[in-house]
Amino acid sequence: MTTLRPVGMSARRTAIIGGLMVATGPLSLTLYAPALPTLVEDLGTTDAGGKLTLSVYFAAFALAQLICGPLSDRYGRRGVGLVFFAIYVLGCLLCTIAPTLEWLFVGRFIQGFGVSAGVALSRAMVRDQFTGSEAIRILTLINLILTVTPAVAPTLGSIVLLFGTWHQLFIVMAGFGLAILALLSLGARETLPVTSRQPFNPAVIARNYRRLLASPDFIFPSLLLGLTFSGFHGFTALLPFILIDDLGLTPFQFAIALLVQTASFISGNLVVSYLSTRISGARLVEIALILLAISGLGFAVLPQLFPGSVLAIMAPVGIWMLALAFISPSTTAAAMSGFGAIAGAAGAMTGFFQVGGGFVGSLAAGTLFPDARTALVVQLPVVAVLAIAVALMDRRRH
Template structure:
């Protein structure tokens, strides 16, 4: 169903394609260079902990920048703000490509994180500007499906690029992808937010709108579930290179092939979820995802301990987790934003903060609390699966229809 507040300047397909490519920059900036992490650590003469910090810095900037990106888009429109932020992403990519030290690499990663924040926050706002209800869930599902294309080919592409050159080349490729997104926005996208709906950029209003979202159980319950589910994904994305390459001794190319299990599961899950969404409610979609998430958590807790040398003891739980995300992600995102169309930019930004912030917390805890990646993956992921169930129970208790309300003044 099309939102009554807009004249639908873009079709559902165009919105999904543009939104999907914007969002894809986020995981692309993780999975493309993941095979190079051990090499980068050795090349820059730093430690494994500092290598993981390049992920934590990226996640932190990614999460926090959305708090600024969303309100800016509510004031100036989705399209110009998205183009400006992706320009920062390109700048950060080149800074990382030319980095002579770990400090410069961290700076480049921080700029990349700021830039890609526009992908998550503004793609959701673009959907909410134009569509509501089951149609918005289907579009978000399609965005998730498009999102899987870049991570599916990125590890393999990264491995091939490493055979052809150094890890610096990976960041040049990221810069090229960022420039392609800017060109797509310039010539293929239309502004989805009506001029009349643009709100003044006042700090007091921004804080009041965020406070309104944080005080709403309708927003917080699905946002927390989204944070935990995707936090687990970003958490094991940071850990898998060290588990598979260092502990199990895979080559870079074998790692790339193994990661197709992860992306293949996500693609399959999105295809199935897209069909199920036509007949099932959002709550039913979440229930299916939770069952898969619990199975994944049990798999992480048991499999690597019973079969420490088995690749599939690690990757089967990874596949189950990715299947779960396909069912949980679109439904919880749509539920979190459903009653906040007048501040869709802020709502989209804050859901992104929760989603990526979960990854920041997960990857940071994995680096700080555990002696190695294997210990983290068999302990942290089962805990997060249990927390997801608790968040879903709160979501069910607090789920009530809420009428659209105007933003705070």
């Protein structure tokens, strides 16, 4: 999988390619979010069954990164990306023809396995070439590109549903995967020199992961990242059922409501992009923790006081997304800063925490509570408290 192309890319090209790779993950979530209630009805399952299609996807996404990262340390970022995104396209096509919920689970698992390359490889590509405030700036640019997908995907999904069924949504995902394959083939350069590659040896891989997990400098920012994304994916799994089933929004109205979430994330990334060269990553995290506290309190109180209000749901969501914009690049850069020699493994492990948090958050939201609204007002405040506790423990350690 080596390449004769020049090694390395500009900051802009790295951000664009990395952002589009990462965007495939939320595309596979938000594009079909408006169709979840319909999917549940068509396949004769329950709301819990519909939410489990998210959990299966997250489980594969999280676990496959632990394979993808070391493979990229051995064979390079570009070649491994081509293989994994081809697997993603196959998963999309299987979901398209899935006749039962069980087959949809299989397709979603394959999708999650393939799309894992997006997070692991984009971070490794950044770490291969950039460090410090420059790395935070590029990771912030990647987040900005990432926000375009959840802004467009629910609306696009609603339009597709007007003229077709949920099956066609997976064809759109397959098309996006094919576009990523073309981009990697024609526009990407390898960022990992042959001389820097690590052997793909189970003992070496295990040793690298033990090194990461034994390092407080890695584990604390990764835990904070995982908890924040746990909350994000928790309410991602819940919002279709609250806004469409409980509050009676149409799929298109649901997509419009999600613009609050997207606008908040875009605004947060713009602010972080400006601040990243002016204040430290630690200060960015402090701002994020204040936002998480406000959001957690909002989730606990506002839906109870205004049970019929869309804004009572979406206002805490928007504040949480602001916090996510502040936390994600800073904690990712902090976790990977001391592990340039094993950037693929470090990127994979941070991705494991991030997506593993999403798996736990979506699974808890779908199985531990009697209904979606109860899950929202209990789970999100608890996650906010846990995230703040982890950050305070890290500060005490320093």
